[in-house]
Amino acid sequence: MTTADTPPQSLPEVVQLAMQNRRDIAALIETVNTMAERLTAAHERMVQTLTSLIQEDRGHIAVLTTGLSELPLKIESMATNVESLTGKVGRLTGAQQQTNDRLTEMNGHLTTRSGRVANLSGDRFEKEVTRLATRISRRQLNLADATVTHIGWDFTTIAVSDIADLDGITDSEAEDLNRADLIITGHDDAGHTVHVVAEISGTIESTDITRSDRRAAILQKATGQTVRAVAIGNEAAPEAIALAGSQQVNILTMPTPANDD
Structure with missing residues (x-):
């Protein structure tokens, strides 16, 4: 308590x-x-x-x-x-x-200039071959009295219509024949008239063989005379050689003419 x-x-x-x-x-x-x-x-x-x-x-x-x-x-x-x-x-x-666009244009200019240079070289070679055509025909084709009757790049020469009856071929065939680089006319050992349809190229390609064979057939159809198909160059591609053998096209090689410059 x-x-x-x-x-x-x-x-x-x-x-x-x-x-x-x-x-x-x-x-x-x-x-x-x-x-x-x-x-x-x-x-x-x-x-x-x-x-x-x-x-x-x-x-x-x-x-x-x-x-x-x-x-x-x-x-x-x-x-x-x-x-x-x-x-x-x-x-x-x-x-x-x-x-x-400028690069494309420049490339086009370069391509054009390269083409012009190549064309100048090709034209010079064609002119040299044409200058020596009669000698080539005499020595390698055994043709007498050989004369150049048509030059594809020279329109002042004789026209195909002056040496062939174009009534027997079509207009397109006549136009194709007029594009032939060179036509030479001469005589064989028997005195028969022989025409040579030649394609000229620095390097002979299959297209040259085909054109020469086709245009030779057209000229033979128009004239009824003997026509030889020829490809002239300073060298030939292997496939062109093989094609020429199968189509009976003669390949004639000659050196590239020296540069006069």
Whole structure:
């Protein structure tokens, strides 16, 4: 049993009990005050924390708002950059196309010039062969009184119509015959007229053999006389040699004429 549960017996005991109660009340008040102070401090800290968080959130919201407000401008700037880049790519593509066109044009010029050089060399060879035609006919074809009766590249020479009856052949055959590089007319050992249809090329190809054979057949059809098919060059491709053997076309080779330059 505590002192509070025991009825006071005397005045001193009552005084002592009152003082004890006063001390207990003071201690309780101090405890309450301490707890109140702690709660107040905790509340203040919580308020400060919440205030700080709100301020941070406001800062984040402000940054986000600014970013969102600037986003259309950035998108527009990016679109402008893309458009500019597209234009540059287009200009580069156009410049590349112009370069390709120029290269193609230059290549065409080079090809044309190369062709002209080749044609000059080929024409010179044809003229040299034509100059030596009678000698070639006499020595290699055993023709007497050989004369050049047609030169395909020289329109001042005798036309095919002057040595052949074109009524017996078609217009296309006559035109084809007129394209023959060289036609020589002479006589064999028996005195019979013999015509030679010659194709001239630095390097004899299968096409030369085919043309010579075809045009010789046309001339024989038009004249009814003996016609020999000949290909003249300074060399012959193997396939041309094989084709000439099967079509009975004579291949005559001679050196390329020396350059006079």
